Amino acid sequence: MSASRTERLLNLLIALLNTRYGLRRNELRETIYRDTPGNEASFGRMFERDKSDLRKFGFDVETLTDLGWSEDDPATTRYRIGKESNRLPDVQLGPEEWTVLLLASQLWERAALGTAAQSALRKLQASGAMADVQLPAGVQPRIKPAGQAFDDLVAAMHAKHPVTFTYLAGSTGTEEQRTVEPWGLGSRFGHWYLAGYDRARKAPRHFRLSRFTSAVTILEREQFTPPRDFNIRQELDRLPELPLRTAVVDVRKGRLLALRGRAVAQDVALEAAQGSGAPEPPGTGYERISLEYRDPEVLAEELASYGPDALAVAPAELADAVRRRLRAAAEFSAAPVPTFRFASAPSRPVRARTSEDQLKRMLQLVPFLVHNQGLHIEDVAHRFGISRKELEDDLQILICSGLPEGYPDDLLDIQWEDDHVYITQDLDLTKPVRFTVEEACALLTGLETLNGLPEVAEGGALESVTLKLLAAAGEEGLRAASLAGPEMAPADAATHSTVRQAIESGSQLRLTYLAPQRDSVSERDVDPLRLYSLDNIWYFEAYCHSVEGLRNFRLDRVQDLHPNGRPVPAGTTPAEGVPAKLFTARDDDTVVTVQLTRQGRGLADDYYAERTAELDDGGLVADIRFGNTAWLPMFVAQHGGSARILAPVELADAAGTWLAASLARYGG
Template identity: 70%
Template sequence: MSASRTERLLNLLIALLNTKYGLRRSELRQKVYHDTTSSEVAFGRMFERDKGELRAYGFDVETVTDKGWGSDDPATTRYRIGKESNRLPDVSLTPAECTVLILAAQLWEQAALGSAARNAVRKLQAAGGLVDPELPPGVQPRIRPAGQAFEDLVDAIHSQHPVTFSYLAGSTGQEEERTVEPWGLGSRFGQWYLVGHDRARSDKRFFRLSRFTSAVVVLEHQTFAPPSSFNVREQLAALPELPVRYAVVDVAAGALLGLRKHARAGGDADDTGAATPVPDCVDRLRVPYRDAETLAEELASYGPKAVVVAPPALHAAVRRRLAAAAAFAAAPFPPIDFPRSGPAKRTRKRTSEDQLKRMLQLVPFLVHNQGLHISEVAQRFGITRKELEDDLRILICSGLPEGYPDDLLDIRWDDDHVYIIQDLDLNRPVRFTVDEACALLTGLEALNGLPGLAEGGALESVTLKLMAAAGEEGLKAAAVAGPDVAPEDSAVLETAREAIRGGAQLRLSYLAPQRDAVSDRDVDPHRLYSLDSTWYLEAYCHSAQGLRNFRLDRIQSLQPNGRPVSSAVDPAGGFPVKLFTPNDDDAVVVLELTRQGAGLADDYYAERTAALPGGNHLAEVRFGSADWLPMFVAQHGGSVRILQPANLADATREWLDAALARYEDSTARQLD
């Protein structure tokens, strides 16, 4: 859709909203389209496309026929849109409800539904139903981005298109092509699952996203109808948890303290009971696990320090990840060419459809937020000042057909503060889209169980209000279910939270996996935040003399040390808290990401990105330490590799080759 079509659709919408009796097609052709050259047939096709576009935005284009005449006669048929068509109902929220709602929206920062959550919040602000909340001190939960497959599947679920993908079957260990009608997507046991109808098997199946071995392809020319009243959370609740099994793993003597914390010594026999010799300088451990792929991801990151002895399926899963990572690392490098300017984040190219949707949010937002600085308005909408000014210039040229100056949208920003004087009945935002309803309602559901939020009933009441406002789109939100964000150990979280409130210093004992050591530290706590149910404490570390992020499940002990906080360093304000605090001595690394790994650019806050032929991406990322990057590459098993600096790329290839060689040796010994 071109920019001229964007302007034409906006004028058509204003004309149809501001007519009581309706306008004939001939009147619209003359006054809105100013069409004098095309044939009646060609104009009719264009008009029908435009009506379909407005209906796609949710506006009900009514057809009014003169009495005694048929609706197929253009001369006697009129068109209009009711003023209440597709308008977001009034939503009045208490301060406590606003607090819960903003936390729910912020859950999706960096995740697939993040932009939809921001759009929904702007609509509530535009309707005047949302006040600036007072967020809980130091607590910011978030949902971990689940990669490109998540984004593609959410789009397919809401548009009801089938998908195809390659999948590693858990029952056979074989890679298979699947064609699935996606009904829902949700989190269970710390993993994301797709629930849908497998066409080849003619039955419902559950697919774990971490077992996808290819990109998701959406079959946009096909559609399907999901079961009525489908609720993915209910479906996943019936999914049985896998039984606990034990892996036999050989670990370098004295290494991998984190793994040892959950394992026990022994395991001199494999899972079949057959005894196997223990190599020198190695400790043999029995490691409990439920899912082989989850443990394989962890064990692959340990490289040559750990080798799976049994079971064979786990051994093969780790070896497969290492082999894929090694093969990708050894492939010829692409040219490294970043654009001189542009967004750092990997973003979808903006279209004129995006522009029209934004304009329909922009007018009511300005009505309820008069006098904001133009830079602040642009920041709220996530666009540049130039993009905003382009929007405003289209808006001020839009209005009633052949109207007087007072019949045009009147917006002024001469002094860099934006005021809207004439809104032409665009002063209320349109209803939530299914993505927007899904982002807010799924986020609210994920907050259940978070300490300090369930009390008072605000979580339940705001959910009911939003369900009523979202209508049918709210019912479709049941197709996506986020993870629970409550921490595993609420006592540690509460101790840290009390210290933040009271300005108390903490003494903690912490296991650092990169150094494979436990150290004692005095820290000044600043904020708590999460990715899913994994919680982090952002604090000033007096040992490191800088801001650090500590995973709560790696804290061995935590208690106040009796001193008040004393550092002068404060974290950057606002949301989100990042897992990484930039420093002057950071390692700047250029990565190549496959389409499966493209989400890592967002996860690690890439400073620059660029597309490569074939669908891969370049990403320039800062890392506080380069020591763990080989582990990072191995963990993602062929989805990411290091291109620069060259010495780090070489060292990573050598590390992967050494890890893979240990698995080859282990396989050979087992065959002997």
């Protein structure tokens, strides 16, 4: 869709919205389409495409005919759009409801639904002024979807397209090609699941996204109809948790303190070793421990990251899972280096903006400006996530748009000469369009996810804003039942409460912390700045006086925590940005070039890549800053063939050597 087509569609929309009687095709051709070349037949095809596009935006293009005449007669057929067609109903929210809504809109970590949440929030701001709100002190919960597969499945689910992928079956341990009609996505037991109809098995099935061994392919030429009353949260409530099992692992002496801390009693370890037929004793320099686990793939991912320092002895399926990950990582690391080229300026990959995006934005922009008069143009651009140049291009199209053959007063009137934007003529575009499915899902799923957050669950604001949005979203709101977020309640409520109170009171904390990557326990004084989560894993950002810099600490790795009696120094503030970054880059960090498969390309976002280069197979190459390069082999092994190091060469060689030594522990 070209820029000229964007302007034409906008003018067509304004014309059809501002006529009660309706406009005939010849009237529209003489006004809206007067500069469009072609004969009557080509104009007819173009007009039908434009009507179809407006209907895709949700506008009901009515066809009216004179009494006794057929719709096939252009001379007697008229078209119009009702003024309330596809308009978002007014939603009045109080300060507490806005607080909850802002938290819900910030939940989504990745762009796919994060963009939709921000778009929905702008629509609500465009239907009325946002109240001044105060978010809970330093609390930023976030949802972290399961990589690229999540984005692809959401897109397929909302477009009602089947998908194919390769799946590691838990029952057989073999990889199988699956073709599935995606009905819903939800998080349970710390994992994301797809629920849908398996065409090969002719029955509904659940699929855990971490068991996908290939990228998701969307069958865009096919459609399906999901069950009308499907609810993914109710579906996953019936999903049984995997039984608790015991693994036998040999651990290098003096290493892996975090793993040792989870070891079961010695008598249980001995019984597990005897029952598995494990050889006695363990190798020289190693000690045997037993661990309780539920899913072999989850434990295998962790054990693979420990490389030669850990050996999965039993059960056999666990050892096989670790071996498979290490082998995939080694093979990927040894593959030929692809040809790639970074963009001239460091940037993160973004989907190319289309004229469809531009028109959607304009339909938000006009009502937003109506209800937010006088905002600085840079502020408006920031709110819409675009550059000032893109916004000015939008405004230039808007001020040339209006009623066909109209007078100056019949055009949109927008002024920004002093860098503050005002609109004085809106031509009935004062209400934003209704929520899309993605927007409704992003906000309503976010609100439901906040139920487990102590700071929000109290009081009735969460319930009231949810009911208001459900009413405003209509049919699209009902489809939000196809998505369910993770539980947000912190596992250690006492530690969470201590950190939150310290943030609110501005108090320093004395911290005893286990750092698995450094395999050490340390004590330090910290200035707590904010709490945030990735799903149900909670962190707090703090200024650490030991390293004289900002650091992030996982709450479940805190061994002791208490106020030290000193206040946080004045002027100590969190790092910029919402949400908080899990990794804070420093100038002396090492820039590492990594290659990611299509399945693992989401790691570029997770680790805040400075620049990327797209690959033909859907993967990408990314430059990422790492403060501690010693753990890079662990990073490669953990992701089992989805990531490898390209440069610096010495780090790539070190990872290869480390992987070879790890595989040698499993027989090569």
